[in-house]
Amino acid sequence: MKTEKIIQAGKGIELDVRTRAEFRGGHVAGSKNIPLTELPDEIENLKSWEAPIILCCASGMRSAQAEQYLSRAGINCVNGGSWLEVNYLQSKAS
Secondary structure (H helix, E strand, O other): OOHHHHHHOOOOEEEEOOOHHHHHOOOOOOOEEOOHHHHHHHHHHHHOOOOOEEEEEOOOHHHHHHHHHHHHOOOOEEEEEEHHHHHHHHHHHO
């Protein structure tokens, strides 16, 4: 399912995989922050989240890595790309 359709349907949770400092500098309202390097420690926690998880970062590179990793772990997720794009889609859907 495409990111825009997930957001329009009010489904899923946004997960920002940037560093905590980057996240503090600006993020999607209501999004969670787990840096990419910490994802392996959070797999069991993430399995309990409302799916699909919409992944975002600064450019889409780290969220693409996160999508591959989490998908292999059996977690329903999509790469939303840049947090700014996800933020735009969310504001459009509101």
